[in-house]
Amino acid sequence: MTEESGQFSPPTPKGRSTRERIKQAATELFAERGYANVRITDITTAADLSPGAFYRYFDDRRELMLELIREVLAEAYEFARSPMDEQSLITSVLVTTRRYFEFYEQHRALFGLMLELTQTDAEVAEVWFETQRSFYVRISRSLQRGAQRGLVRDDLDTEVAAQLLGSMSEFYAYQRFVLGSEALLKFSVDEAARSLAEVWVNGVGAHDAKADA
Amino acid sequence: MTEESGQFSPPTPKGRSTRERIKQAATELFAERGYANVRITDITTAADLSPGAFYRYFDDRRELMLELIREVLAEAYEFARSPMDEQSLITSVLVTTRRYFEFYEQHRALFGLMLELTQTDAEVAEVWFETQRSFYVRISRSLQRGAQRGLVRDDLDTEVAAQLLGSMSEFYAYQRFVLGSEALLKFSVDEAARSLAEVWVNGVGAHDAKADA
Amino acid sequence: MTEESGQFSPPTPKGRSTRERIKQAATELFAERGYANVRITDITTAADLSPGAFYRYFDDRRELMLELIREVLAEAYEFARSPMDEQSLITSVLVTTRRYFEFYEQHRALFGLMLELTQTDAEVAEVWFETQRSFYVRISRSLQRGAQRGLVRDDLDTEVAAQLLGSMSEFYAYQRFVLGSEALLKFSVDEAARSLAEVWVNGVGAHDAKADA
Amino acid sequence: MTEESGQFSPPTPKGRSTRERIKQAATELFAERGYANVRITDITTAADLSPGAFYRYFDDRRELMLELIREVLAEAYEFARSPMDEQSLITSVLVTTRRYFEFYEQHRALFGLMLELTQTDAEVAEVWFETQRSFYVRISRSLQRGAQRGLVRDDLDTEVAAQLLGSMSEFYAYQRFVLGSEALLKFSVDEAARSLAEVWVNGVGAHDAKADA
DNA sequence: TATGAATGAGTGTTCATTCAT
DNA sequence: GATGAATGAACACTCATTCAT
Numbered sequence: 097m098t099e100e101s102g103q104f105s106p107p108t109p110k111g112r113s114t115r116e117r118i119k120q121a122a123t124e125l126f127a128e129r130g131y132a133n134v135r136i137t138d139i140t141t142a143a144d145l146s147p148g149a150f151y152r153y154f155d156d157r158r159e160l161m162l163e164l165i166r167e168v169l170a171e172a173y174e175f176a177r178s179p180m181d182e183q184s185l186i187t188s189v190l191v192t193t194r195r196y197f198e199f200y201e202q203h204r205a206l207f208g209l210m211l212e213l214t215q216t217d218a219e220v221a222e223v224w225f226e227t228q229r230s231f232y233v234r235i236s237r238s239l240q241r242g243a244q245r246g247l248v249r250d251d252l253d254t255e256v257a258a259q260l261l262g263s264m265s266e267f268y269a270y271q272r273f274v275l276g277s278e279a280l281l282k283f284s285v286d287e288a289a290r291s292l293a294e295v296w297v298n299g300v301g302a303h304d305a306k307a308d309a
Numbered sequence: 310m311t312e313e314s315g316q317f318s319p320p321t322p323k324g325r326s327t328r329e330r331i332k333q334a335a336t337e338l339f340a341e342r343g344y345a346n347v348r349i350t351d352i353t354t355a356a357d358l359s360p361g362a363f364y365r366y367f368d369d370r371r372e373l374m375l376e377l378i379r380e381v382l383a384e385a386y387e388f389a390r391s392p393m394d395e396q397s398l399i400t401s402v403l404v405t406t407r408r409y410f411e412f413y414e415q416h417r418a419l420f421g422l423m424l425e426l427t428q429t430d431a432e433v434a435e436v437w438f439e440t441q442r443s444f445y446v447r448i449s450r451s452l453q454r455g456a457q458r459g460l461v462r463d464d465l466d467t468e469v470a471a472q473l474l475g476s477m478s479e480f481y482a483y484q485r486f487v488l489g490s491e492a493l494l495k496f497s498v499d500e501a502a503r504s505l506a507e508v509w510v511n512g513v514g515a516h517d518a519k520a521d522a
Numbered sequence: 523m524t525e526e527s528g529q530f531s532p533p534t535p536k537g538r539s540t541r542e543r544i545k546q547a548a549t550e551l552f553a554e555r556g557y558a559n560v561r562i563t564d565i566t567t568a569a570d571l572s573p574g575a576f577y578r579y580f581d582d583r584r585e586l587m588l589e590l591i592r593e594v595l596a597e598a599y600e601f602a603r604s605p606m607d608e609q610s611l612i613t614s615v616l617v618t619t620r621r622y623f624e625f626y627e628q629h630r631a632l633f634g635l636m637l638e639l640t641q642t643d644a645e646v647a648e649v650w651f652e653t654q655r656s657f658y659v660r661i662s663r664s665l666q667r668g669a670q671r672g673l674v675r676d677d678l679d680t681e682v683a684a685q686l687l688g689s690m691s692e693f694y695a696y697q698r699f700v701l702g703s704e705a706l707l708k709f710s711v712d713e714a715a716r717s718l719a720e721v722w723v724n725g726v727g728a729h730d731a732k733a734d735a
Numbered sequence: 736m737t738e739e740s741g742q743f744s745p746p747t748p749k750g751r752s753t754r755e756r757i758k759q760a761a762t763e764l765f766a767e768r769g770y771a772n773v774r775i776t777d778i779t780t781a782a783d784l785s786p787g788a789f790y791r792y793f794d795d796r797r798e799l800m801l802e803l804i805r806e807v808l809a810e811a812y813e814f815a816r817s818p819m820d821e822q823s824l825i826t827s828v829l830v831t832t833r834r835y836f837e838f839y840e841q842h843r844a845l846f847g848l849m850l851e852l853t854q855t856d857a858e859v860a861e862v863w864f865e866t867q868r869s870f871y872v873r874i875s876r877s878l879q880r881g882a883q884r885g886l887v888r889d890d891l892d893t894e895v896a897a898q899l900l901g902s903m904s905e906f907y908a909y910q911r912f913v914l915g916s917e918a919l920l921k922f923s924v925d926e927a928a929r930s931l932a933e934v935w936v937n938g939v940g941a942h943d944a945k946a947d948a
Numbered sequence: 949t950a951t952g953a954a955t956g957a958g959t960g961t962t963c964a965t966t967c968a969t
Numbered sequence: 970g971a972t973g974a975a976t977g978a979a980c981a982c983t984c985a986t987t988c989a990t
Contacts, residue, residue: 106970108970129429130428130429132429135964147964157964215487216346221488225490249511253500256496256500256504266480267477267480277438279441279442279472280472282468287466291466292473299509299511300512301511321990327953350980360956360981369981558855561983571951572950573952574951575950577985578949637850640914641913642768642771651918654918655918675937681921682922682926683930685918686931686934689906694898694902701854701860705864705867709895713892714899717896720891721896721899725934727937745974750973753975775959775961786960787975788976790962795960
């Protein structure tokens with residue numbers, strides 16, 4: 097009656113599978129119609145359940161949504177913390193970018209959800225920012241290492257640069273995988289990843305720029 | 310019965326001012342709470358009107374929202390079409406970026422609205438994409454001119470590059486001005502603009518990269 | 523301010539013409555969509571007026587409707603009181619029926635209105651019943667005269683017969699002119715009138731029926 | 736999204752009984768006040784339900800109304816198709832008329848509803864016309880058989896006659912049972928039925944009319 | 949005489965949520 | 970664990986009506 101902390105863990109296998117079915121159904125529906133346009137009964141119907149069943153597993157739609165987002169961001173966080181390959185800068189960036197795009201595409205439903213809700217839901221914003229931070233930190237560190245080895249301009253503010261470069265990847269992925277922006281579809285994901293790596297590496301690389309000649 | 314297309318144009322000054330008041334109130338409320346959390350009566354109350362008054366001027370909340378977004382994007386479109394200064398590449402990018410950030414900050418309420426809704430509302434997506442396209446075209450052309458003058462690498466795919474660079478600016482602006490992301494606030498807008506211009510120019514500039522040495 | 527009895531009589535010619543325009547527009551709209559589906563603004567729009575103008579001439583929609591119905595029924599009442607031709611019974615009935623159908627067709631909009639509203643509006647029912655009564659009286663008297671001359675069965679209850687015969691004409695007219703019932707359209711109005719007169723005259727006529735032989 | 740055609744069929748007995756309660760309550764209210772003056776909350780209140788419950792069983796007021804009318808007309812249709820007694824013409828007509836009046840009186844609420852709405856609702860008109868058609872066909876056939884046996888004038892257009900005679904019965908019933916027209920109440924239903932049968936039989940019977948002597 | 953802006957009560961409808969079965 | 974009936978607050982939207990201009 098009065099238990100209200102944390103998420104409900106069903107004791108039986110049947111219960112656990114039902115809970116998963118709800119999450120699965122919700123993910124698909126959110127992707128199709130957006131959070132605002134999905135009713136709880138839509139979810140239960142899609143999961144082949146009665147309306148009442150929902151409340152055995154979640155308090156409300158928001159709780160379910162938060163759980164979904166937390167899960168994907170936790171995975172992304174791990175992803176961001178995995179060791180960076182000690183290859184050449186451009187290869188390294190390329191590999192990372194490709195993996196990132198793969199991950200983003202696979203979870204596009206939830207990334208879309210996140211972007212629909214960050215402005216409105218402080219908790220969504222918070223978990224997202226936290227994950228971003230870990231990405232930015234990772235990029236920033238990588239840039240610092242590059243600077244030490246003379247591969248990266250040493251006058252570069254690695255923090256801002258990391259934010260900018262991260263933004264570029266994330267927004268490109270958002271537009272491509274979530275919005276399906278036609279303009280971007282002219283090029284393959286791989287071409288985009290390659291261009292991105294080039295711009296990135298050049299953007300921060302040490303060299304004799306002629307740009308302002 | 311008969312399709313009423315286009316928007317209602319009040320014949321009297323009083324009507325016109327009321328219509329504007331509604332738009333103003335709505336913009337503010339959308340910014341504060343997000344589209345999904347604003348009721349029509351919230352808008353009319355904020356505009357000091359009775360609920361019914363809304364429907365004299367708009368069919369529904371969506372129509373109003375679309376008009377707001379269309380307007381700001383039309384302005385942005387003009388902005389994107391204004392001639393690019395024939396200065397040095399980096400100065401040019403810097404100036405443009407600053408102006409873009411200014412514009413974005415000033416209209417952050419509506420850009421936020423747009424990002425909340427693109428996934429859900431096809432018409433929002435469409436007008437936004439169209440505006441983006443004009444930005445991308447502009448950037449792309451500018452890169453081509455740069456390549457002809459030897460300022461920009463000639464092996465660069467200017468279209469993808471334009472999309473990537475545009476993405477970087479837009480998402481940075483979104484995170485900074487709409488979400489108010491703390492991580493970004495460590496640096497001033499001007500620093501960000503400067504870094505962005507540098508990364509950008511270097512990213513595409515002709516030079517002797519040492520990155521892969 | 524406090525004048526509230528009877529209907530408003532506009533002092534100026536312009537006012538009078540506007541009042542008529544409203545009545546005209548209302549009649550047409552009621553015919554097209556039925557009373558329940560006509561808004562006051564529909565009427566004023568059709569009459570090329572602003573919503574407020576309506577209230578200069580009528581208290582509300584019901585008052586206007588009642589006036590329209592009263593007018594047509596007053597005319598019908600006069601029609602019912604006009605002297606019956608002293609011709610042969612069948613010719614007389616035929617002529618009357620034809621005239622009745624003509625009148626009904628011409629005013630089908632208002633007869634339809636009446637039938638939509640009698641169940642609901644006691645005043646409509648009352649004025650209609652009164653008019654019917656005068657029709658029934660007339661038919662009844664005519665039957666009595668016929669009986670005196672040996673043209674009509676003398677065992678006939680002329681009152682009930684009058685009601686039945688009146689019902690037949692009125693409902694036929696309603697179905698044909700108001701509802702436009704397709705089934706009835708197979709025959710011309712004239713054929714229907716002729717058949718009606720025959721059935722009628724035979725139905726009440728003195729004769730040696732073989733029906734129950 | 737997907738068109739939900741047909742009516743909702745509650746899976747449990749409780750649901751079925753609630754659905755019936757709504758229909759019952761609606762029928763009574765429509766009879767009392769007319770369709771236009773019955774709110775959905777009036778119905779749910781009368782059925783001892785909350786407003787929302789209505790929508791579990793019906794899409795809107797119109798759907799409910801259509802179902803009620805369809806049901807009564809389906810029953811009437813069966814009634815009209817039941818075999819005609821092979822008695823003397825007048826007895827046969829009398830018996831049928833009495834049964835028809837009984838049926839009409841019993842369902843006066845819905846016949847009233849029908850007449851309020853035929854002008855406005857094309858679907859109501861359609862189902863009504865169809866039922867009428869079956870009545871007319873039946874009368875027409877009966878007249879044809881009578882003509883073959885010499886009981887009915889052979890110069891009679893049985894189709895028009897059937898329409899006229901049907902109209903007479905139907906409208907009489909409408910005025911008497913739905914409107915409760917005072918003028919008609921002077922005579923008992925039985926007297927009316929008898930007179931109607933007489934007029935009817937004489938109206939179409941073979942005989943030596945003196946009417947035009 | 950006419951306009952059109954504004955009102956606000958009234959109503960239909962949705963949907964998260966509860967609960968008896 | 971699951972159902973589905975029922976609730977009722979919330980909200981969108983309509984439209985008769987008033988009134989300053």
